Amino acid sequence: MKLMNKVFAGLVATGVGLATTAAFAGDIRVGITMRMVSENGQAYGQMVMDEIKAINDAGGINGNMIKATLMNDECKSDKGVANANKLIFQENIHLLIGSTCSSVSLPIVDVTAKAGVPQMIPHSTNAKITQKGSEWVFRIPVSGRYYGGVNAKYVGENIGSKIAYICAADAASVGDCANMEKQMRARFGVDPAYRADVQEKEVDFRSHMQKIKSMNVDGILVAALAETMARALIQSYEAGIGEDVRRIGSSSASNAPVPKIAGDAAKGVFFTAAYAAADNRPIAKLFNEMTRKRYGIHAPDHDFSQAYDLVRIMEIALNNADLQLEQWSLKQDRTAIRDAIASVEGYEGLASGPISFCAAPTPQCRDGNRTAVLIGYTKGGENFETEVLARVTMEPDFGLE
Amino acid sequence: MVFLSRIADLIDALASRHRLLPWLIAYVMLLPLPFIMSTFFNSYLIDLANRACLFILLAVGLNIVKGFCGQVTVGHIGLYAIGAVTSAVLSLEPGGFGGALGFGLPVWVSIPIAILVTAFAGLIVGLPSVRLEGAYLALATLGLGESVRIFIAVTPALGSSTGLMMIPAPSIGSFVFDSFTSYYYLVMTAALVGIYFSFSILRSATGRAFQAIREDTIAASVNGINVIKYKLLAFVLSAIYAGLAGALFAHMPPGYLHHNNFTVIEMVTLLLMVVLGGIGNVWGGVIGAIVVTIAYDQTKDLVVYFMDRPIVVQPLVFGLSMVLLVLFMPRGIGGWFEGVLRNRRFIKRSEEKLGGTARNSQS
Amino acid sequence: MGFDFNSLLAFIIFGVTIGVVYGIVALGISLIYSGLDIVHFAHGEMYMFGAFFGLVLAHNVGVPYPVALIGAMILTAILGMLVERVFYRRLTRAGGGYTVAGMGMIICGFGMSVALVNAAYFFFGAEAEPFRANLDYIPRLTFPGDINVPESYVLTAIISVLLMAGLHYFLRHTKTGLAVRAVAHNKDIAYLMGINVPLMISLIFGLACGLAAAAGVLIGPMQSVQVEMGYLMLMKAFAAAVVGGFGSLPGAILGGIMVGIFENLGAAYISASHKDIYAFLLLILVLMFRPSGLFGVEAKVKA
Amino acid sequence: MLEIKGVHAGYGNLKILRGIDMQVPSGGIVTLLGGNGTGKSTLLKAISGLIPLMEGEIIFDGVSVSKLKPHERMRLGLVQVTQAKEAYPAMTVEENLVLGAYTRKDREATKADLQKVYDFFPVLRERRKQLSGTLSGGEVQMLVIGRGLMASPKMLMLDEPSAALAPKVVLEIFANINRIAKSGVTVLVVEQNVRMALILAQYGYIIRDGVIMMKGEAKKLISDPAVKESFLGGSVSDTTKALRN
């Protein structure tokens, strides 16, 4: 009893103590908040930290070290906002990286806009993030509004227009579904042959598959997070829907768990993403090799490539920015970094196409990556293989009303 | 111990002047907190204090139904969600940015309506308590709370997976409560008033009726307490607290709500606060809320490497501490606190009686 | 959507096949409740651990699927007994005897659930893992109306029936089973009968956790195995246990099947995105209007 | 057979027994008398081990059993028959009886004992497939006694066998207890029915407020006016006399 009291008193004391650690001058402080509970989430976080360490080891940015602080937001908006506040007001960061979940990035956009801190989005595709009109937000991944268009175009031209939709209730998939539906209607004038809104972590799709089976559709769009999508794919075969009906994935199909869990059911699935491991460019091959070795994964998905690109763009911007890095210059430095990121143009990294930003706080300027790759699985399982079907660059204001 | 006693004596002395005096002094003492924090530490701590205040409201409210009245409810977070979402939806602009429902009411109107709606929801959550108790009640309320969350999660009008965003902050004239400091005055006042009312209830016939129901339902009914009425009242009162906390959470900048802020994990956190503070003890809930909020904040970047895998240990520690608390400190910090005060009162009374002719009791 | 009997039949069959799994988990919850008066809020985690034990045995050790099933049941049973011995027993003894449910037990159960999930992160990681089992020796059923029931579901149904029959035989026709029932009804008298009550309590807990593990291993090949899989199953199993009558063992299975059918029909004919709510809805309706459950005999509802 | 030395016991902080000394000699019947809430059930629980001792010692058959668990004490032959309402209502009569022999490993002898119990209480044989919840009060009392016998006890402790039974049935039950004692089992009967118990037993103890108030040979106790004086839960005629004195 007494002991417990002491323990808690100690906890409180340490809390206050930690809170007083003052930020010191001379470092470029970067705060990262992401979902650290999944294995991939941890790997991205690890990679961002590793890449920053590599920059530091190579002498830093103009001689200044980058001090990165990583926090877990568990993909929960209240925790993400608390992280952002803590990083901004306690750690006095110059730049915020986060978050991996759209539902966390959305509120953080308002936080950074108000506090005047540049924010780089590593992996959130929800189109609304950049539509809020914040001067401070920069999206590295491809916005969901582009994906829908690319998917619709390819599907309508190559597969057919009678498509069944299975849409899970997570933020990204809902957007993917809606965008695809909108584009199919706009381009080909068709409505979904069947549409099922299922729960975010649905496990049983058999009744939907049974219905779809009797409809003779041309293709099935499964928009869901990786594990959920994998289950749906397996169950579509179990229900007896033949291979001639194409399975279309949402952008999460790029994540490794899909082929790993779905196994043979992943074969023939195609989807749009921002990076293909089957990319033949030397830089891509090097990157594949690097992630394979460092993080023990079979092939990096687009989350990895986007995180990598993010660090590179950050490096370019920081190098270009005129930073004072004194206690008094925080506000000025943040603005300088923002402007430096906004002036990055035509960055050719791992991503599908060049990434460019501009100064206006509009989606056209801040959705820097507009090139989606159409990727198909040729083999499922742990050692999955992919092929690049096409590469499409969209107009900046595509998908905006 | 002696120190505690001194403070208690001091408070008694103040209260004998005027009963609101200690509260006013507490309020005045809390007023400069944001300035102290932002001057000597950093302004993030104000944000932390704001969240702690919301949790104080929640914990104190939960204590009414759980601590005073002894009804095992696991659906409190659902009420919090109802309060938050109702107020948000009412105050959002119609056809606004998020694609959610909106009525464009002023915040000062939407908050009271949200509290009323939550109170009504509390009545519904409380209904099973008329027939059920213990584990059955826990299951029923858990079901209701989770249903609320899932319902929000799948209904686009209530935000569904994208969440409700750009919820306006409260404002008076041109002054907007959108900074940490201004919001602090809002939530701190709410929390302090909440604590005060919680004490008012506890120290009235209503509070005694609640506790009698907790201790022995049958004896309570035979003592003339309308058990059903008071049980429902406890649920409604705690729902009012939850509704207020929820509404204040919704309008707190950046004004964003997502259904995963209301999961069972949050409910468990709330339980931990109440247990740590001591069930049935008002200050216990307050202490629990503060301690857990700070501990949670300070341990969130604690990572341990296990088999070359970075592991966020906080949830594990948190779960274990909950189990250990129940096992080894079931009355929590507040229980210990209460014991000290009670001894003090007993000693005081005995001293007064010393030499008196109190008839000795039997056996 | 048009209505036809074939698809209705299909939905019912799907409901039954998933429902039996709910039923097995509910069976364990019911067993613990009737035996120890504990509502075990960490039972979903036992199910999850069971699935992972099975996965490790089948993939990493390489034993055949049925062996993995039995192995996982034994390992999880041991884990369950450990948890009961180290934690729950302390709490129950403090209340005098083995029966003090109430708040402490519920909070302890939740805390245990959180702790176990996060302990599982340490060992198994957060990623979903596929559970591949060679089930070629199981027939694949095809019902009229072109309804396929894959091997894994057939196997689940068979094993569930076997487990239930086994449990029934154990409880009704063996001396130890008799002792378990005696302990479930009244610990003090069981003590006076010379029954080693603490041992029996461990046995009850072990049995219940073993059943949960069986459900985990069975559901592995149908879905993937993931650390967070326990919570939702727990909710469904609670619903099943309550619908069937808390503490009633055949009721648990029937309740599971009812929940399975109910939520499948709801998903098919009302709205698929509200699927999880249907189970809760059933749970709440049953609790409000018939707290003793649809098949239950006795429920601990106040007079 | 059973020796209780200075036993203090209770629940939690509440001490109910305050120094009990008692002997039950081998063979024969001893009765423990007391009203509601005097501590006699607590004493029984302490003897059978359901509650721990705070102080004192219990020696059974020459062995100190103070630290043993209830099931271990039972294996030594110290068997308590619970109150009639504590049969297992959801089990059949035969299952109840088999449960009584739970600790025994000798199957053949157990089976023989089952028949013996049925011979002893023929009504139980008639109802062996019935759930015990459907039996009448007297039958349940026979069932729990039979269940106690199934353990092949050296000593049998009975907790209020006359409770809530019609006078005629009580007589029958007591006659059976007498027969059991004659077959060589030591019997301790805890009772509120003073007169009947003192007629049945050879020796009596009277407990009040957690201490033994009075003890002595049953024949002497039954005619002792002090018993009638002090024992206020007696029969009407006893009390009437007490009032007239």
Add this chain to the structure above:
Amino acid sequence: MALLETRNLSKSFGGLQAIDKVSLKVEPNTVHGLIGPNGSGKSTFFNLLTGVYQPDEGSHISFNGIDITRSPAHKIAELGLARTFQLLRLYGELSVLDNVMVGYHPHTKYGPLAPLINGAEVRRQDKVVREEMEELLEFIGLAEYAEIPAAELSGGQRRLLALGRAIAMRPKMLLLDEPGAGLSPVNVDNLMSTIMTLKKRYNLTIIVVEHILKVVMSTCDTISVLDHGQKISEGAPEFVKGDPAVVEAYLGREMADEDIRAAMDA
């Protein structure tokens, strides 16, 4: 007019007829004894009177001229029918003072939400009640334990507190369920004198269930005897004492000790 009257009061649990058509009248300002062997239905009878159990069809209970057959327990309590429990059922965690203040609850003049709306009035009234209750505690001799949780009292003190809690309800009628159980003879005498004083002081009508016949015989004006749920005798103590039906219920056939012994040996 009788203060309390039951007609054909019945209650069965499953197949067991716990109370079987009991009709009873209790006159004001009397002490009415209720006796009977263990399990004869005395406690069930109290539970029916106070609304803890609902009686079966055809039963009728009226109190002070008001039909309370189906009234909920709290309504009955508000009408002025208070009781104690055999197992006391004190509010263990609450202080002694709070226990009696809960007893006062039916007479609380402010509504349940008043603490939120009109705190001053609540405090003013509570102060009055508290003083009154402290006086009561003083009277039953528990004043110095006022702040102690009820669970920490000794057995005898708890019995007094249970009594105090019932008295705090300002009842017209008090039902005492085995008030003397577990007390030593001296304490029983004390308790009875306390009860009689209370009766005079608060002008009470009392029904007492008691095992200790001495208590019943010496204090009651009328005694009713229950056996197997039926009323088998009623009247003045002297009459009941001599009623053969009562003797039968308690003793079985009038048999000599020797005959019983012979029957046991058979």
